[in-house]
Amino acid sequence: MAESLPVGGFPAFLSSHKTLFIVLWISAFGSVFLWQRDIVGAGFSVFGKAGPGRSMSGSRPFEFNITDFGGVGDGVTDDTAAFERAISAISKLGKRGGGQLNVPPGKWLTAPFNLTSHMTLFLAEDAEILGIQDEKRWPLMPPLPSYGYGREHRGPRYGSLIHGQNLEDVVITGHNGSINGQGQSWWIKYRQKLLNHTRGPLVQIMWSNDIVISNITLRDSPFWTFHPYDCKNVTVRNVTILAPVFGAPNTDGIDPDSCEDVVIEDCYISVGDDAIAIKSGWDQYGIVYGRPSRNILIRNLIVRSMVSAGVSIGSEMSGGVSNVTVENVTVWSSRRAVRIKTAVGRGGYVRHITYRNLTFDDAQVGIVIKTDYNEHPDMDFDKNAFPILENISFTGIHGQGVRVPVRIHGSEEIPVRNVTFRDMNVGITYKKKHIFQCAFVQGRVIGTIFPAPCENLDIYDEEERPVKLSTAQNVTDIDYRV
Numbered sequence: 154m155a156e157s158l159p160v161g162g163f164p165a166f167l168s169s170h171k172t173l174f175i176v177l178w179i180s181a182f183g184s185v186f187l188w189q190r191d192i193v194g195a196g197f198s199v200f201g202k203a204g205p206g207r208s209m210s211g212s213r214p215f216e217f218n219i220t221d222f223g224g225v226g227d228g229v230t231d232d233t234a235a236f237e238r239a240i241s242a243i244s245k246l247g248k249r250g251g252g253q254l255n256v257p258p259g260k261w262l263t264a265p266f267n268l269t270s271h272m273t274l275f276l277a278e279d280a281e282i283l284g285i286q287d288e289k290r291w292p293l294m295p296p297l298p299s300y301g302y303g304r305e306h307r308g309p310r311y312g313s314l315i316h317g318q319n320l321e322d323v324v325i326t327g328h329n330g331s332i333n334g335q336g337q338s339w340w341i342k343y344r345q346k347l348l349n350h351t352r353g354p355l356v357q358i359m360w361s362n363d364i365v366i367s368n369i370t371l372r373d374s375p376f377w378t379f380h381p382y383d384c385k386n387v388t389v390r391n392v393t394i395l396a397p398v399f400g401a402p403n404t405d406g407i408d409p410d411s412c413e414d415v416v417i418e419d420c421y422i423s424v425g426d427d428a429i430a431i432k433s434g435w436d437q438y439g440i441v442y443g444r445p446s447r448n449i450l451i452r453n454l455i456v457r458s459m460v461s462a463g464v465s466i467g468s469e470m471s472g473g474v475s476n477v478t479v480e481n482v483t484v485w486s487s488r489r490a491v492r493i494k495t496a497v498g499r500g501g502y503v504r505h506i507t508y509r510n511l512t513f514d515d516a517q518v519g520i521v522i523k524t525d526y527n528e529h530p531d532m533d534f535d536k537n538a539f540p541i542l543e544n545i546s547f548t549g550i551h552g553q554g555v556r557v558p559v560r561i562h563g564s565e566e567i568p569v570r571n572v573t574f575r576d577m578n579v580g581i582t583y584k585k586k587h588i589f590q591c592a593f594v595q596g597r598v599i600g601t602i603f604p605a606p607c608e609n610l611d612i613y614d615e616e617e618r619p620v621k622l623s624t625a626q627n628v629t630d631i632d633y634r635v
Contacts, residue, residue, distance in 0.1 A: 213273050215252035217242065219261065226259025228283065233264040233290075244269035251322065256280045256330060264290040265353070268317040276330025276369055284314040284334040284355070284375070288342075291353055297382065299411060299434030299442035299472065301530040304351045305343075305403075311353035313380070320361040329393075331370040332356065339375035340401050352376035352403070358384055367391050377405040378424065383444050387415045394422040398459040401425030406456070408432055411444035411472055417451045427492075428456035428484075430465040431474055433501065436534040439471025440500045446472070451479045462489035463516075468526040470540065471501040480509040484516055490552075492521040493542065497566060498534035502541040513552030519579055520547060520559045522594075524567040539566045545596075546573040553580035558604055562631050563593030572596030574610070578603045592629040 217239055220226070224235035236254075243252035251271025258279035265284075268274065276282070285291075293309035296302055303310055314334055317323060325332075334355040342348050355374035358364050359382040367388070371378050372395040379394070381387045389407055396404035406422035409415045410432040422428040433439055433446045456463040463484035466474050484490040490513045493503055513519045522542065542563070558579040563569035573596055581588055581604060591607035598606045600615040612621040 213253040214250040215246055216255060217252060218255045218257065220257065224261060226257065226261045228260030228262055230262065231264070231285070232261045233266060236263055236266045240266065240269050240272065243272050247271045256282065265292060265312050265314050265316055268315065268320060268323055270321045270323065273324040273326065276327030276332070278328040278330060280327065280330035282332045286335050286338045288339070288348070293350060299439045299444065300469070301435060301438035306348070306350050308350065310351035313354040313357035315356045317358045318360055320358065322363045323358065323361065324365045325356070325369060326365065326367045327369050329368055329370055331372060333372050334374040336373040336375040336396070336401065336404065343402055354378065354380040356380070357382065360384070362386050364388070370395065372396065373401070374404050376403050377408045379407045381409055381412050381415070383411045385413045387412055389417045390419055392420045394420065394424060396424040398423060398425060398457065405430050409446055409449060411442070412446050413448055415449040417454070419453045421455050423457040425460055426458065427461045427465040428458050428463050431477065432467065432469045433472030433474055435469040435530050436471055436498045436538070438530060439469060440538065442472060444472045445475060447475045449477045451477070452481050454482045455485065456482065457485050458487045458489070460488060462492040462521065463487050464491045466493045466503055466506065468494040468496060468499070468528065470495055470503060471499045473501040474503045476505045478507045478509065479511070483512040483514065485514040487516045488518070489521050490516040490519045492523065493545070494521070494523045494526040495540045495542070495567065496524065496526045497536060498529055498538050499540045500535065500538035504541065504544045506545045508547045508550070510549040511551070513555050513579060515554040516552070518557045518560055519550070519552065519555045522561040522563070522569055524562055524564050542567065543570040545569070545571070547577065548575045550577040550579060555579050555581055556583045558589060560590040560631065561592070561594045562590070565593060569594040570596070573599065574602055574606060575599040576602070590631050592631050593627050
């Protein structure tokens with residue numbers, strides 16, 4: 154059955170999320186973002202060119218319902234074949250504008266399936282796609298080329314529940330329907346070392362362009378939740394991503410990996426690892442693959458990570474990461490707020506990173522730059538491949554209940570250069586020494602910040618005139634007991 158009907162417009166952000174999110178947004182943190190609303194629709198113009206903020210298609214000339222292909226949606230019947238038949242039908246419509254697959258209310262149990270180009274997957278309110286828990290139904294795929302033998306195990310890896318490769322113009326959206334990986338069994342087997350292959354993400358799109366995910370909930374992924382890999386023009390907007398904050402290992406929220414021109418905005422993420430982790434390959438494999446992550450805008454988020462960090466860069470960053478803006482983000486009840494992590498052997502670079510208007514609420518450590526994150530795919534990495542960390546700025550950093558506001562742990566081989574702090578006032582819960590920790594870092598503080606910066610940084614007044622220049626860039630003052 155096909156209909157030439159326009160796709161419905163996206164609902165407003167606040168009306169598309171469930172009660173818990175609305176309460177958190179309004180009562181706890183929402184006011185932080187109100188002033189920013191005038192630029193939410195600006196797309197990627199911050200980087201000086203058109204990008205994923207534009208409307209991707211607006212409508213599809215053909216619409217289908219999953220029930221037209223035999224879908225049942227009772228949470229028990231295997232609907233895999235129905236999804237495959239529907240997507241096969243849409244794949245034949247690319248030259249005619251593509252098609253939309255509507256998933257009505259119900260529980261749609263399925264094994265992994267592949268998307269096609271010029272397709273919209275639309276999840277109605279109370280529609281939930283459920284991943285089959287039997288790992289034998291999840292296909293095995295080759296390791297990612299920029300990761301070498303495998304992320305958790307050598308050899309093949311499990312594919313994602315919803316997968317796509319070499320695609321163009323793909324939209325996953327709806328009226329806040331859900332995609333549920335039912336990852337509990339995966340997490341248990343991982344902890345018990347019963348899996349022989351790397352777990353699969355919930356949604357993974359590879360080598361593709363013009364991808365939009367909006368107005369849905371992603372939850373309980375077996376592994377990373379949304380993993381765009383070597384993609385261009387990716388938008389994630391008005392998405393809720395959930396997993397237990399403990400006991401759900403490696404359930405990162407969004408991991409742009411060797412991606413270019415990415416916007417992530419207006420999302421709520423609470424997961425068992427990094428809420429967002431920007432990556433670009435692992436050690437010698439990422440260096441050879443050579444695809445950086447760049448031109449990434451992250452804004453208007455509320456995130457939580459009790460195990461890792463709200464927004465991370467790395468540690469797999471061997472292809473390089475540059476031109477990243479993180480603004481108007483609240484990190485609450487987290488182990489770390491924002492973090493850059495790397496190590497000897499990574500190579501690559503992290504440069505031109507801007508953090509602006511961040512709020513930390515109950516974070517153990519606020520800002521972390523770590524250069525000894527020694528996890529490697531194998532022992533053949535180049536011990537002379539030193540990453541470059543430079544041109545990183547923090548402006549408008551505020552919060553309360555933070556134990557250590559800043560920990561920048563550079564090293565002689567990997568110094569951190571040209572770091573700038575301006576307009577920072579973070580209420581601390583630990584008032585002994587070492588509250589602002591630095592080693593092998595060079596940079597400056599403009600104006601007055603609280604707490605007082607470490608001696609490694611130059612001090613400038615508000616007009617950026619030098620007040621005191623540091624002679625101690627290599628002073629080590631790191632205390633991981635704090």
